[in-house]
Amino acid sequence: MPEKKGVKEHGWLTFQYRNTGEPIRFPVGTVYGENDGPTLLVLGGMHGSEFAGIEAAIRLFNEADPKKLRGVLKVGMMYNVPAFENNLGFLVPHDGKNPMSTFPGSRLGTYGEAMAFYFNQEVLSKCDYFVELHGGDIPEALTPFVMHLRSGDPDVDEKSRKMAEIYNIPLVVKGAQFSKDNPPHNAFGTAMMRGAPSMLAESGQQGILKMDEVETHLTGLRNIMVHLGMMNGEIVNTAKRKFIENYTSIRSEYAGMWYPVVHLNQRVTTGEVVGYIRDYFGEPVAEVRAKLDGIVSMVRTSPAIKVGNTLIEHGFIASEES
Numbered sequence: 001m002p003e004k005k006g007v008k009e010h011g012w013l014t015f016q017y018r019n020t021g022e023p024i025r026f027p028v029g030t031v032y033g034e035n036d037g038p039t040l041l042v043l044g045g046m047h048g049s050e051f052a053g054i055e056a057a058i059r060l061f062n063e064a065d066p067k068k069l070r071g072v073l074k075v076g077m078m079y080n081v082p083a084f085e086n087n088l089g090f091l092v093p094h095d096g097k098n099p100m101s102t103f104p105g106s107r108l109g110t111y112g113e114a115m116a117f118y119f120n121q122e123v124l125s126k127c128d129y130f131v132e133l134h135g136g137d138i139p140e141a142l143t144p145f146v147m148h149l150r151s152g153d154p155d156v157d158e159k160s161r162k163m164a165e166i167y168n169i170p171l172v173v174k175g176a177q178f179s180k181d182n183p184p185h186n187a188f189g190t191a192m193m194r195g196a197p198s199m200l201a202e203s204g205q206q207g208i209l210k211m212d213e214v215e216t217h218l219t220g221l222r223n224i225m226v227h228l229g230m231m232n233g234e235i236v237n238t239a240k241r242k243f244i245e246n247y248t249s250i251r252s253e254y255a256g257m258w259y260p261v262v263h264l265n266q267r268v269t270t271g272e273v274v275g276y277i278r279d280y281f282g283e284p285v286a287e288v289r290a291k292l293d294g295i296v297s298m299v300r301t302s303p304a305i306k307v308g309n310t311l312i313e314h315g316f317i318a319s320e321e322s
């Protein structure tokens with residue numbers, strides 16, 4: 001039980017990276033409710049240039065009223081501050097690692113691994129529920145979606161699924177199955193494996209801050225707080241959901257220029273051409289094809305690609321609400 005009641009605090013959580021002495025800093029706010037309830041952690045900026053999620057985290061913290069709150073709302077406005085400050089997509093600039101592959105982290109590992117270690121130790125490991133906010137990175141056109149993973153614990157998995165469903169975003173993605181022997185290395189999976197129901201939400205795109213995409217996140221976050229009994233209100237439920245399985249990225253096997261020929265929410269069939277790659281002289285290098293029958297949720301819009309870049313994300317529609 002938190003010792004504080006009815007107050008709101010914010011500041012920088014600061015650590016020192018042992019290997020170089022550089023600071024590791026996270027802007028964090030805590031709203032201590034007047035009454036008891038669960039601790040919900042909301043984190044923006046896992047990818048530091050996904051601005052809709054960052055803005056939603058800032059706004060959620062500012063609108064939360066400790067007098068009306070039950071439990072504790074913890075908000076990390078921005079996880080990947082070095083990426084934000086450098087206008088960099090996806091990666092921690094110090095080590096080139098995607099923070100979604102660094103959890104639970106290592107104190108004496110690379111800078112990004114040490115970030116994960118401290119954030120997990122001080123914040124992530126202390127929550128009862130967790131929502132990780134994304135917003136479509138600089139080179140990504142994206143249709144909003146939510147994702148829940150599977151830990152093998154039926155109670156945690158069902159609560160995570162329910163959180164994702166209640167976020168009021170039409171695409172609900174059932175993500176990968178993990179186990180203690182095969183743990184996830186992202187933050188929301190790490191929290192889930194510890195027993196905290198968790199989800200990821202994507203709304204926003206292409207390094208642009210649009211308020212309607214921020215509002216999509218805020219509606220989902222308020223819904224979750226009402227659902228968890230942390231505040232009063234009506235759950236907004238306007239989405240016609242599509243339940244997605246086999247969510248799959250198509251990654252580039254080449255460097256060159258990328259020319260997508262599909263658009264967001266387009267239905268594709270296995271083997272259908274979704275884009276082309278040419279070299280810098282205009283010579284054809286490859287046709288890129290859909291890996292499944294499904295719906296396109298992300299299209300890489302930057303033509304600049306190298307081996308391993310995600311070109312398209314798509315998933316199979318298992319069922320949909322009418």
Ligand SMILES: [Zn+2]
Pocket residue numbers: 046047050134135136137
């Ligand atoms: Zn992201």
